[in-house]
Each structure stands twice: as C-alpha cells, then as structure tokens.
Amino acid sequence: MILETIWFFLWGLLWAVYFMTDGFDLGIGTLYPFLGKTEADKRVMLAAMGPLWDGNEVWLLTAGGVTFAAFPQVYAVMFSSMYSALMLILFALIIRGVSFEFRGKVDAPSWRRLWDTCLFIGSVAPAILFGVAFANIFRGIPIDQNGLYKGTLFTLLNPYGLLGGVLFLFLFLTHGALWLSAKTQGDLHVRAVSLAGKLWIALFVAAVAFLASSFFATRLYDNYLAHPILFVILLAAVLGLLGIRIFLGRGSFFKAWFASALTIVSATFYGVFGLYPNMFPSNIDAAYSLTAHNSASSPLTLKIMLVVVILFVPIVLAYQGWTYNLFKGKVTEQDLIY
Amino acid sequence: MDVVFLSRLQFAAATMFHFLFVPLTLGLSVLVAVMETRYAQTEDPVYLEMTRFWGKLFLINFALGIVTGITLEFQFGTNWSLYSAYVGDVFGSLLAIEATAAFFLESTLIGVWIFGWKKLSKKAHAAVMWLVAGAGNLSAIWILTANGWMQNPVGYTIRNGRAELTDFAAVVFNKFGILEICHTVPAGIVLGAFFVMGISAYHLLKKQHVKFALKSFNIGLAFGLVASLVLLIEGDLHARHVTQVQPAKLAAMESHWETTANAPIHLFAVPDEENEKNAVQIGSIPGILSFLGHHDFNATIQGLKDFPKEERPPVLLTFLSFRLMVALGVYFVFATILGVILKKKLMESPRYLKLMLYSIPLPYIAIEAGWVVAEVGRQPWIVYGLMKTSEAASPIAVSQVGISLLAFVLVYGLLGILGFYLIITNAKKGPEALPETA
Numbered sequence A: 001m002i003l004e005t006i007w008f009f010l011w012g013l014l015w016a017v018y019f020m021t022d023g024f025d026l027g028i029g030t031l032y033p034f035l036g037k038t039e040a041d042k043r044v045m046l047a048a049m050g051p052l053w054d055g056n057e058v059w060l061l062t063a064g065g066v067t068f069a070a071f072p073q074v075y076a077v078m079f080s081s082m083y084s085a086l087m088l089i090l091f092a093l094i095i096r097g098v099s100f101e102f103r104g105k106v107d108a109p110s111w112r113r114l115w116d117t118c119l120f121i122g123s124v125a126p127a128i129l130f131g132v133a134f135a136n137i138f139r140g141i142p143i144d145q146n147g148l149y150k151g152t153l154f155t156l157l158n159p160y161g162l163l164g165g166v167l168f169l170f171l172f173l174t175h176g177a178l179w180l181s182a183k184t185q186g187d188l189h190v191r192a193v194s195l196a197g198k199l200w201i202a203l204f205v206a207a208v209a210f211l212a213s214s215f216f217a218t219r220l221y222d223n224y225l226a227h228p229i230l231f232v233i234l235l236a237a238v239l240g241l242l243g244i245r246i247f248l249g250r251g252s253f254f255k256a257w258f259a260s261a262l263t264i265v266s267a268t269f270y271g272v273f274g275l276y277p278n279m280f281p282s283n284i285d286a287a288y289s290l291t292a293h294n295s296a297s298s299p300l301t302l303k304i305m306l307v308v309v310i311l312f313v314p315i316v317l318a319y320q321g322w323t324y325n326l327f328k329g330k331v332t333e334q335d336l337i338y
Numbered sequence B: 001m002d003v004v005f006l007s008r009l010q011f012a013a014a015t016m017f018h019f020l021f022v023p024l025t026l027g028l029s030v031l032v033a034v035m036e037t038r039y040a041q042t043e044d045p046v047y048l049e050m051t052r053f054w055g056k057l058f059l060i061n062f063a064l065g066i067v068t069g070i071t072l073e074f075q076f077g078t079n080w081s082l083y084s085a086y087v088g089d090v091f092g093s094l095l096a097i098e099a100t101a102a103f104f105l106e107s108t109l110i111g112v113w114i115f116g117w118k119k120l121s122k123k124a125h126a127a128v129m130w131l132v133a134g135a136g137n138l139s140a141i142w143i144l145t146a147n148g149w150m151q152n153p154v155g156y157t158i159r160n161g162r163a164e165l166t167d168f169a170a171v172v173f174n175k176f177g178i179l180e181i182c183h184t185v186p187a188g189i190v191l192g193a194f195f196v197m198g199i200s201a202y203h204l205l206k207k208q209h210v211k212f213a214l215k216s217f218n219i220g221l222a223f224g225l226v227a228s229l230v231l232l233i234e235g236d237l238h239a240r241h242v243t244q245v246q247p248a249k250l251a252a253m254e255s256h257w258e259t260t261a262n263a264p265i266h267l268f269a270v271p272d273e274e275n276e277k278n279a280v281q282i283g284s285i286p287g288i289l290s291f292l293g294h295h296d297f298n299a300t301i302q303g304l305k306d307f308p309k310e311e312r313p314p315v316l317l318t319f320l321s322f323r324l325m326v327a328l329g330v331y332f333v334f335a336t337i338l339g340v341i342l343k344k345k346l347m348e349s350p351r352y353l354k355l356m357l358y359s360i361p362l363p364y365i366a367i368e369a370g371w372v373v374a375e376v377g378r379q380p381w382i383v384y385g386l387m388k389t390s391e392a393a394s395p396i397a398v399s400q401v402g403i404s405l406l407a408f409v410l411v412y413g414l415l416g417i418l419g420f421y422l423i424i425t426n427a428k429k430g431p432e433a434l435p436e437t438a
Helices: A003-036 A039-049 A054-068 A072-081 A083-103 A109-139 A157-184 A186-217 A221-226 A228-250 A253-274 A301-328 B003-042 B045-079 B079-117 B122-151 B168-172 B175-203 B210-245 B248-251 B290-294 B315-348 B350-358 B361-376 B398-429
Strands: A278-282 B156-160 B162-164 B265-272 B277-285 B382-384
Touching: A003 A039, A003 A054, A003 A109, A003 A157, A003 A186, A003 A253, A003 A301, A039 A157, A039 A186, A054 A072, A054 A083, A054 A301, A054 B045, A054 B079, A072 A083, A072 A278, A072 B045, A072 B079, A072 B398, A083 A109, A083 B045, A083 B398, A109 A157, A109 A186, A109 A253, A109 B003, A157 A186, A157 A253, A186 A228, A186 A253, A228 A253, A301 B079, A301 B162, B003 B045, B003 B122, B003 B175, B003 B210, B003 B361, B003 B398, B045 B079, B045 B175, B045 B210, B045 B398, B079 B122, B079 B156, B079 B162, B079 B382, B122 B168, B122 B175, B122 B382, B162 B361, B175 B210, B175 B315, B175 B350, B175 B361, B175 B398, B210 B248, B210 B290, B210 B315, B248 B315, B265 B290, B265 B315, B315 B350, B315 B361
Parallel strands: none
Antiparallel strands: B156 B162, B265 B277
C-alpha cells in the first residue's frame, strides 16, 4: 500500500519535472516564428535551447517508462485509450527533434522554412495536447470495466479539456519567453521581455479559469477539502505566478524563470494530489477507475524500481544541473552551432 | 486486415526503421571517441578533422535514431496494451531503467558535445564522447535484456492473472539477453567500421583527403576485423543456445522438418510450408546441423513437424533472413582480413576500395536480417511459450491503427530519404577546413 502511494507521487513528480524542463523549450519552439524575425534571431533561439532540449525530453521517456514499470495497467489503458492524441504528440516530437539537426545542413531558404515549420508544429502540438490529455484525466475518461475506451479523439476536446490545453500552452509559452529573456541580448531580448509580460497576463487568466472550472468539471477538490493542508500547493502556484511578475519587473530573468518552474510543478502537483489515489479515473463508473492500488506492479518490482530511482534520479539531476550551469549566461556568437 | 496484423506491421516498420540508425550510433560513437582521444593525445589536426567529419555524420544519424526510439517505448502501451498489462511487472522496469540509467546520460551529454567545444578542455570533450558512446551501448544492453526476456522468459511467476517478477537477477543475467548483447554491440561496431571504411574508400578512390581517409580507414579496419571475428564466435554460442531454448526457431532457421540425429544443413533449399517439406534441397551435408546445435555430429535436432502447425514461425522468411545474415557475416570477416593484407598499399588497390565502398549497405542488410530472425523466428509468440502475439494487441479500432501506420510509413519514409540524403551529401563533401581556433 505504502509503496504504491510512494510510487503514485513519484509518478506525479516525474511528469512535473518533465513539464518543468521540456516546457521551456516547447515554449521557445512555439514562439519561434513570432519572435524569430531574422535568421540571426532564429539561430539565437535555437542555441538558447540547443544544448538542453534533448536531455529534457528524456524526462518524458522516464515518466512513460515508470508508468509502465510501476503501473502497467495504467500504462496499457491510458496509452491505448488516448491512442490518437498520443500518436499526434509522438509524431510532433519526431519532426521537432530532427529539425534541430537538419535545419542548418542545407543552405537553402525553402529547406530552412520546412524545418522552421516542423519545429513550430512539433512544439505547439505537444504543449496543447499534454494539457488536453491531463485535463481529461482530471475530469475522468469514459472507460468501462475492462479498461476499454468508449470515446473518440473528439471526446477529449470538451471545453474543460481544451481549457487545460490553453493553460499548458500559456505555462510553456511564459516559461519559454522567460528563458529567452534570460539568455538573449539586444532587440530579441527586448521583445522577449515584453512578450513575457503579456503572456503572464494570459497565463494568469487561464490559471484562474482552470482552477475555477476544476471545481465544477472535476472532483479534484475533494482531497483538498478533506485535507486543507493541501492548499499549500495552490499557494505555491500562486506564489510562483506572482514571483514571475515581480522578478520580471526587476529584470531578474533567471529568477523569474525559476518562479515559472515553481508554477509548473505546483500546477502539476495540484492535479496529482487532487487525483490521488486515481490515476486514470472512469467517468462511466468510479468502480472502473484505475488507481494506484488496483493497477500497481508487484511489491518486488516497486521496490527494485524505487532503488533505481533513488539511486539514479539524483545522479541525473546532478549532471543535468552541471549542463545547465555549463551553458548559463547569454547566448554568444560561438554558441550558434545550429 | 485486423488490429493484430496492422499493429505487427506498424511495430515492425517502426523497429526496423529505428534499427537503421541505432547500430550506427552504437558503433560510430565508439570510433569517433577513439579519434577524438587520439586528437587529445597527439594534437595532430588530422584527428580533429576526423572527429569533426565523422561526428557530423554521427549527429545526423543520431537524431534519427533518437526520435524514432521515443515512439517505440510508447507503442507497447498504444498498440500492445494486453501485452503491457500482462507482463509489465517484469518488462516495464527494464525500459524504465534504460531511460533512467542510460538514455538520460547519452541525451544530456550529446548536447554538451555539440555545444561544448570551447567550454571544455580537449580531454574533457573527448571524455564526453566516451560517455555518450558508453551510455548509448548501455541503453542497448537494457533494451536487449528486455528483448531477451521476450525470447526466453525467466524469473517470473503467474500470479494475479499476470506475469510477476520473482527473480530480478535471473532477468538481468538471462543468458539469452546476454548473448543478444554480445551479438548486437559488435554488430554495431561492424556497421560503424564498414561505414567509415566505405566512405574513406570513396575519398581514396578520388585521391582526395588522403591522410584523413587513410587514418580513418585504418581505425575502421581494426575495429571491423575484431568485431566481425567476435560475431563469428558469438554466433556459434548463440545458435547453440537457440537450439536449447527455442527449438522451433532453430528448425525454421534451417528449414529442418523431421526430427533426426546426425541432422544435415542444406546449402540450398526452398521450404514448402504447405506440405511440410523442402520443395528443393541441394547440397545437404549430414551432421553439420547437429554439430552446430550441440557440437556433436550425432546429436538429435528437433524438426518443425514436432511442433503443432500453429506454433511454428514463418519458415521461409526466417530461413532466408538467417542465410543472408550468416553469409554476410562471413563476408565481413574476409573483407576485413583482405584489408589487413592490403593495408600498406590501399592506394594501389582500387578494386578493393571499390568493393569496400559498395559494401556500405551490407552490414545494414545483415543487421535487419538478424532482427527478422530474432523476431519473426519467435512467432507466434510475443513472449516465447508464455503469450501469443495474437493475444497481445490493444482492443482498439482498426481504423486508428490503419491511420497511424500510414502516418508512420509516410513520415518515416520522408525522414529516411532526407536523412540518408544528408548523410550521403555530407559524406561526399569530405572534411571541412578547420576553424582557426580549434
């Protein structure tokens, strides 16, 4: 029981770290056609995320792999139910991943335009779809007692799901604009800062709308009302949001980015703590819901995986931290590899 | 067209496409690390030229390997949900460990390698490439351990209506998985070596970048020779183990129908699955199959007829793929030995250089054929003896799989064309002039 609970929250943590890390480069990829006015701007934007995006994306694989290892039933039902949405995310990430490497390899404007488009689509689609998918999980998915999905791709596109998509999009866009503010100089920097300010307002509105509609569309607040201490998560989200605004105003862009990271992590935790013990709730009948307790692996597997995660995740964090530190500071001419 | 068939087709397409790039990543990363180490040691600019040139080809290839790998981890959930739910307790952890303990390092450090030329010392930068190469091969080890469990499931019990882990060490030290590792890692080296030798031969034939090409060729030759010899020895161990744990696969590999002692191999045969015999069978050498399977000319080898029809793998495909792989494997040994003989006078051996240039596709073909032997030869089982492929697919709509399969073929087809176009054009271009401060 306790192992399953630990794993539930580790599962949530891994998704949160994924959104926190890959979020900013998905955001930059989405801002790319709008902020990248010149070829020079574009190359700076690519260099701002170039050394980091690939390592960030592995958090997704880890989150997925851990779902498979610790909650195979959830892995099976979640990914087959959301087949089309997940396929769209995967194809988006494919065309995005190659565009970094391919774009600069042929010196022709049409070639670069092709990969610019792939980078944009490959960034904006996952940003929105992850939001849609998680909002739907918060809301409940039409699965029957055998874990068979009784909807279509369009079932996921309900107003609350779409609102989730909008929220994630603005979370990532803000996160990306702040990273660019911290990493760039000159005209691009000025435009990134100004855009970050505007995006913050949109994010604030989307966050308030999402928190309010969650009250009607989901049962997330049941856990909060039962354990009011959990409201500290919401408090952290609000502090993060305010922190972004304050640090942005002071020109402390990295601090603003960290505030944004706090916002993303607490936004994910908000949903995860509200869901517990559900992982993939059925909105046909609560009895069909997949929970941390009816979908978990055997205690032996959970223990082994716990050792693996306790051993390796700190190591990963250490060398990723080293990498972030190595590439801190403004993008300069010598960083324009792509 | 049912979901199982389309899902199999999709998984085969996705895996085989992924496998066009991953073995080169595994092998070439090691060769680039060797070149960069030589540069850090000697400061001879030709090694920097080599590191930059082969590194560039490596990165194009790497990108394709990475993006096509992501879909594979998720396809177990999207398309094989019954499999995932049934064996996830054992199988899932191996994939999770691969991401956490290996793939993370590779993906994080590749960014450091690309962008870190001026931020790190020469030695540190070379060390990063060694870590990338090590982590990449470690990734392969975990993935092959997972595949090894599908080939020969161990360390589990059936409990709560699913396969549950009972002995993690048995899963990790599964002999089948270890043999697959000892087979696939050197295969990656052979591919990387032939890739380097073939492209170097192209430049040597054109008499351009001679010093660069000769040095590259020789590094490729050394690794290619050792790795192809390792494969030959390992292949023997591997076949004997298959004889023990997957007798139906072995029988299909050799198109061997009747259980006999002193079993022959056929130099040429055409399997007739309908009538359970070989339609044509020429040049049979008695005892050889027994010897290969058990190191005893008189040992008994089970024939396909010993297995119910519905538990036999597709014979023709397994048989042909195995032949192709073995023939090419033997060719790699001869081609590299010939290289050692001609090593001192490569420039005067245009025919050999041409041979090596046109040999570039061959390790690719051998590797794909080997994958077919392993996976098609395991059919009808998804987990040998435990779960049938037909019971493993997700209960989803045919149209969904049909559409995604179409998307895979289109997107991967285009990416493949563009990727190989970039690799070929950059390979032909040869090394670029070095930046003044290296």
